Amino acid sequence: MALNRRDFLKMSAAGVGGALCANNAQAVQREPKKLPPEAVGMLYDSTLCIGCKACMSACKEANGMPPEQTGETDIMWDTPIELSGKTLNVIKVYRDEAEPGTTQVSLEKDQAQNGFAFMKRHCLHCVDPSCVSACPVSAMVKDPLTGIVEHHANRCIGCRYCVYSCPFGVPKYELNEAFGQIQKCQFCAHLQAKGQLPACCDVCPTGATLFGKVEDLKKEAEQRLAKQPGERYVFPRGILGGDRPPHEAAIPKYNQDLYGDNELGGTQILYMAGVTFDKLGLPTNVPDFGYPTISEGIQHMLYKWMIAPAVLLTGLAYVVHRNTKKSHEAEDESGEGGES
Amino acid sequence: MSEHAALGGKILTKPFMFFAVLFMIALAFLAVRFIFGLGAVTNLSDGYPWGIWIVIDVMVGTAFGCAGYAVALLVYVLNKGQYHPLVRSAVLAGLFGYMLGGMAVMIDLGRYWQFYTLMWPGFIHLNSVMLEVAWCVMAYIGVLMVEFAPAVLERFGLKNVQQKLSKVMFLVIAVGILLPTMHQSSLGTMAVVAGNQISALWQTQLLPPLFLISALLMGYAIVPFESLLASMGLSRPLETDLLAKLTKVMLVVTGFYLVLRFGDLLMRGALGLAFVGDLDSIMFWIENALFVIPILLLAKQSNRNHPRLIFLSAVSLLLAGSIYRINTYIVGYHPVAGGTWHYFPSVGEIMVTVGIFSLEVMLYLLVVKTLPVLHRAST
Numbered sequence: 001m002a003l004n005r006r007d008f009l010k011m012s013a014a015g016v017g018g019a020l021c022a023n024n025a026q027a028v029q030r031e032p033k034k035l036p037p038e039a040v041g042m043l044y045d046s047t048l049c050i051g052c053k054a055c056m057s058a059c060k061e062a063n064g065m066p067p068e069q070t071g072e073t074d075i076m077w078d079t080p081i082e083l084s085g086k087t088l089n090v091i092k093v094y095r096d097e098a099e100p101g102t103t104q105v106s107l108e109k110d111q112a113q114n115g116f117a118f119m120k121r122h123c124l125h126c127v128d129p130s131c132v133s134a135c136p137v138s139a140m141v142k143d144p145l146t147g148i149v150e151h152h153a154n155r156c157i158g159c160r161y162c163v164y165s166c167p168f169g170v171p172k173y174e175l176n177e178a179f180g181q182i183q184k185c186q187f188c189a190h191l192q193a194k195g196q197l198p199a200c201c202d203v204c205p206t207g208a209t210l211f212g213k214v215e216d217l218k219k220e221a222e223q224r225l226a227k228q229p230g231e232r233y234v235f236p237r238g239i240l241g242g243d244r245p246p247h248e249a250a251i252p253k254y255n256q257d258l259y260g261d262n263e264l265g266g267t268q269i270l271y272m273a274g275v276t277f278d279k280l281g282l283p284t285n286v287p288d289f290g291y292p293t294i295s296e297g298i299q300h301m302l303y304k305w306m307i308a309p310a311v312l313l314t315g316l317a318y319v320v321h322r323n324t325k326k327s328h329e330a331e332d333e334s335g336e337g338g339e340s
Numbered sequence: 341m342s343e344h345a346a347l348g349g350k351i352l353t354k355p356f357m358f359f360a361v362l363f364m365i366a367l368a369f370l371a372v373r374f375i376f377g378l379g380a381v382t383n384l385s386d387g388y389p390w391g392i393w394i395v396i397d398v399m400v401g402t403a404f405g406c407a408g409y410a411v412a413l414l415v416y417v418l419n420k421g422q423y424h425p426l427v428r429s430a431v432l433a434g435l436f437g438y439m440l441g442g443m444a445v446m447i448d449l450g451r452y453w454q455f456y457t458l459m460w461p462g463f464i465h466l467n468s469v470m471l472e473v474a475w476c477v478m479a480y481i482g483v484l485m486v487e488f489a490p491a492v493l494e495r496f497g498l499k500n501v502q503q504k505l506s507k508v509m510f511l512v513i514a515v516g517i518l519l520p521t522m523h524q525s526s527l528g529t530m531a532v533v534a535g536n537q538i539s540a541l542w543q544t545q546l547l548p549p550l551f552l553i554s555a556l557l558m559g560y561a562i563v564p565f566e567s568l569l570a571s572m573g574l575s576r577p578l579e580t581d582l583l584a585k586l587t588k589v590m591l592v593v594t595g596f597y598l599v600l601r602f603g604d605l606l607m608r609g610a611l612g613l614a615f616v617g618d619l620d621s622i623m624f625w626i627e628n629a630l631f632v633i634p635i636l637l638l639a640k641q642s643n644r645n646h647p648r649l650i651f652l653s654a655v656s657l658l659l660a661g662s663i664y665r666i667n668t669y670i671v672g673y674h675p676v677a678g679g680t681w682h683y684f685p686s687v688g689e690i691m692v693t694v695g696i697f698s699l700e701v702m703l704y705l706l707v708v709k710t711l712p713v714l715h716r717a718s719t
Binding site: 028082083084085130133134135136137138139153154155156157158159160161163164165166167168169172173174175176177178179180181264281283285286287291292294295296298299302303309312313316317319320321323324 | 374375376377378379380382384385386387389390415416417419421448449450451452454455457458460463464465467468469470471472474509510511513514515517518521522525526529530532533534535536537545548673675676680
């Protein structure tokens with residue numbers, strides 16, 4: 001009998017191991033999430049960005065965030081260099097100098113060598129977000145219609161699993177507060193509810209940061225990528241299809257790729273640039289499905305309807321009952337009630 | 341007469357006072373943490389949101405606490421009755437490991453006062469791996485308390501309750517085996533969602549079984565570790581025969597673990613990363629060397645009766661499992677913001693961890709002296 005039980009255990013262990021062992025991610029993956037029906041998003045065109053940081057300033061004002069000073073302390077203005085508990089949106093710059101440290105006047109915009117390029121960092125509002133999957137208390141939720149990934153501090157327990165899991169390094173926790181909270185871009189959901197644009201899209205003077213429906217923005221991006229460098233193009237400002245005056249300029253030399261189209265299952269913030277995206281700090285060596293498809297796939301395989309745990313418990317209860325019965329009888333005879 | 345007995349003796353001994361001082365130091369750091377925030381005491385950053393309070397205090401701490409689980413599996417499922425004398429002290433080790441792991445969670449949670457949302461029907465997120473872990477751990481602490489209850493009931497002569505309890509104990513034991521199977525594997529699943537932010541040396545879909553088996557190993561290793569320390573510190577006779585048999589179980593499980601671990605690395609083609617020569621690869625070899633050492637030490641049957649070799653093997657396994665967890669969650673974790681973030685625990689973080697383990701030792705000494713936990717010396 002003991003042998004049979006051991007065989008049973010071996011077999012079930014081998015079964016679980018075998019199912020997981022299949023190196024093919026499909027084996028345990030759940031269905032990837034789809035873009036919500038009215039998904040709103042942003043198209044950031046690095047080639048149009050002039051690095052004025054008006055979006056950073058507008059973001060702080062719209063969201064009531066404090067200024068942040070990094071490095072030298074005697075400077076008098078807001079100088080964040082990275083996303084943090086005080087900064088939800090940051091403009092960064094990629095720079096490649098032939099001789100680092102020397103002041104070159106000939107750095108070329110949107111060029112990988114001897115050049116520079118701007119980058120706007122904040123939440124990408126993933127189609128299949130890791131933070132939402134990770135959060136145990138639904139403090140991170142994705143709006144079923146607009147797809148905005150919102151955070152509700154009044155539920156959050158501060159475990160920082162969202163910070164740990166985000167593939168873009170976006171959510172930040174206020175580590176230096178006794179009663180801190182998670183901070184991240186929520187695409188100005190509070191302004192959108194009033195029919196306004198997200199603050200950064202609203203103030204962008206060049207249309208580098210453009211608001212719109214994700215599907216429309218993707219078409220706009222495809223149009224730009226299809227043009228020849230040097231061709232004249234009318235770039236919209238603020239909101240795609242709005243009535244703000246656009247500006248006309250030459251199509252730059254694009255890196256022929258739209259980031260967010262399918263990276264990690266797709267994002268609602270889309271990026272286009274003159275340099276490759278790895279230079280702008282976006283993870284490029286990533287699958288075209290979100291990581292939650294695997295982690296939730298494993299969980300669903302093991303815990304679907306709690307069938308496997310229930311079966312295991314029944315088996316365990318039966319075996320333990322059998323194995324303790326004998327010692328009970330022995331103990332009862334000797335007048336003992338052990339913990340067996 | 342019960343087969344277990346309280347040791348008796350003075351409680352406020354010198355070692356006890358030493359651990360009490362360490363615990364007081366931890367309390368001072370904790371006061372700073374609760375007044376000024378996590379950043380005032382820890383080296384946590386926007387890039388490394390999890391440090392040793394999660395990975396050592398909770399993940400390693402509860403794996404140490406798998407003693408009760410590992411021994412119960414042996415005694416009640418595989419029907420190896422001869423290990424029965426080890427059950428009570430193993431359950432006690434589990435109870436402390438898990439209770440203090442739970443305490444560490446409350447210290448590390450940024451918004452601990454909203455802990456109740458983990459049980460609030462409108463808020464709970466059933467797809468979250470962490471929710472499953474939290475529920476399982478909470479339930480398991482309760483189960484361990486019931487499993488340990490006979491020692492308390494025996495002490496106060498409540499035979500009636502004890503007999504009633506023993507009628508349903510089989511069910512409690514079964515649940516007590518199911519729950520760690522679930523959450524110790526899920527502690528591995530929790531890393532899966534971090535994707536390629538964790539080096540391919542550790543990131544795999546086999547994280548759940550690898551975490552589960554290594555937790556079992558650490559649970560088995562804690563038994564000789566504790567037993568030999570108790571025999572030295574509390575001058576008790578050694579249970580060498582029993583431990584020698586247990587080491588055989590340890591060896592088999594370690595072998596199985598290593599086959600799975602390296603089989604997975606080879607199948608995924610990730611083993612090349614182990615020869616890059618960076619910190620990841622160095623830590624990878626330290627971790628796995630510590631898993632191999634017990635096999636080298638105890639492969640010869642005659643070696644399995646040497647208390648010193650058994651002890652060294654147990655320590656090696658405990659370190660191996662600990663470093664495996666630290667490597668998976670911290671060393672192998674390279675946040676996407678890249679390059680600019682570093683993490684090494686601060687003095688405050690280390691002292692709080694030391695303080696929590698000190699509390700565990702103090703509670704252990706207190707309980708084995710006042711309650712019938714340790715097997716009655718067979719002289």
